[in-house]
Structure formats: C-alpha cells, structure tokens
Amino acid sequence: MELSAPLDAHLVSPHIPLQEDIDEYRRLSAEQAAGVAVVTTVWRGRDYAATVSAYLSVSYDPPTMLVSLYEGSRIAQAVAGSGLWALTLLTAEQKRDANWLASPGTPVEGLLSQIPFRRGPGTGCAILEGGLAYFEVSTTAVHEAATHLLVVGAVTAMGSQTTWQPGSSPLVHYAGDYRRLQA
Template identity: 60%
Template structure:
C-alpha cells in the first residue's frame, strides 16, 4: 500500500554534492549493517592488513569475492600490487584486532605483532586465528570507483579457523561502531 506524505530527502542537480550532503550520506550509510573482516596481503616480505566492512560474495561458480579499499591506503596499494590477498571474516572476540587494524596511522613495521594469525597455504597472506571464515584470493580485476578500488578476486583456498565448539558470534559494523550479535 502506498502511503502519502513527504520523504525527508536531499537532492542535488548538476555538480558534486556539498559538504552537508557528504555528511548526511555518512550518517545515513552508517546505518547499513555489514560484516567485519580483515583484508591482508604479503608484498616484498611485509604484511599489510586493514579492517573492512565493504566486501561481498560475487559468484559461486567460480567462487569470487569483491572488497572495497581506499585507493590511497597502504592496503589498497599492497593488494593491487601483490595480486593475491586474504579475507578473514571476524567474530565478536576479534573486536580489539578490528579496532587496531581500522585505526589510522598504525605502524607499517610490526602491524600484526599483536594480532594472532597464520599464513594462508595458497597466498602466504595473514589469516586471523579463530576467524569464522577465510578466503584466499587471486585478483582478477580492479575497478576505480570514486575514492576507492573495487578489487575482485577468485577464491583459490578457503576454510574456517573457528573452534567448532564456539557459538557463532559474528562481528558487525552498525552506527559507526563494531557490535556483536551474541549477548
């Protein structure tokens, strides 16, 4: 049933959105609940990693995923240059690691020193210990989109590092915060 009455909407015509439009977009888009993961890549014997909430499954056949990375970030540059990467889907117990790897200005040397991980068998990228699921990927395309890179990768290995006896407790991002689904 269609209802009547005005929607609280902002529109703009020609040209870029104003600062107020960008702020409104940030506020409204922060109310989109998303899973939280860590993207990692190994480039020239150095680990790169960052927390992301912009990722999705693209196809089952062949298994393909996409991640959105800030184009000027170290992780964006590393993933693009390395050609392979890993995505570790985090549980609630990883909230500290997610916050650490989402913080601006994290050190390049020793970035993962306080985050337990193992090397992925196919790419050598870091897989976060205890993650709900992990995917190792080979980049098949990179698309520039505004300030970000949309990196599409074909899955070359996958699994779970979670303890089967633990209750699934995915970490999500909502309202500009990390939150747990389990009480």
C-alpha cells in the same frame, strides 16, 4: 498503495557533492549493518592488513569475492600491487584486532606482531587466528570507483578455523561502532 506522507529527501548533486551531502550520506549509510573482516596481503616482502566492512561474495560459481579499499591507503596499493590477498571474517571477540587494524597511523613494521595469525596455504597471506572463516583470493580485476578501488578476485583457498559455539557472534559494524549479534 501509495502512502500520503511525502518522503523526507535530501537531494544530492552527483557531480559536485557538498560537504553536507557527504555528511548526510555517511550518516544514512551507517544504518546498514555489515560484517567486519580483515584483508591482508604480502607485497615487496612485507605484510599489510586493514579492517574492512565493504566486501561481498560476488559469485558462488566460480567462487568470487570483492573488497572495497580507500584508494589512497597503504592496503589498497599493496593489494593492487600484489595480486594476492586474504580475507578473514571476524568474531565479536576480535574487536580489539579490528580496532588496531582500523587505526590511522598503525606502523608498517610489526603491524601484525600483536595479532595471532597463520600463513594461508594458497597465498602466504596472513589468516587471523580464531576468525569465523577465511578466503584466499587471486585478483582478477581492479575498478576505480570514486575514492575507492573495487578489487575483484577468484577464491583459490578457503576454510574455517573455529566451530560455532553457543553465544559466539560475528563482529558487525553498525551505526558507526562495532557490535555483536544477540540471540
């Protein structure tokens, strides 16, 4: 059944978006709740890490993941260069870590010095302590998409370091802020 009220539409030129188009896209896309994770890698003997909310499970058979990284970022260059990376899914209690690793201008040296982590057994990448789950990944493809790199990879190791506790929650990004799920 067709509804009588017209949709409120903002038409966008896909070839040359105006700043108002970009701003409206950012506002509307923030209405999607997304899990928060940290992607890590070791490249040229140095740890790299960043907070992400644009990741997904591509396939269960074989286990395959994807992460979207801003092409001009240090983490994108490091993940693409290394070919090995890890993704730790964060709990609401790890909001401080998420904020630190999402902050512009974080130092390259000592980036993880204030965050408890272990080395993943498959990749040697940092796995944040207390995360809901982790995945170690070997890159199989990198695709350029607008201002980002879509990095696809085969899961080579995975696990969980915590058991679910009543009152615990994944860290979720919604409406421009980090939130927790309420039961």
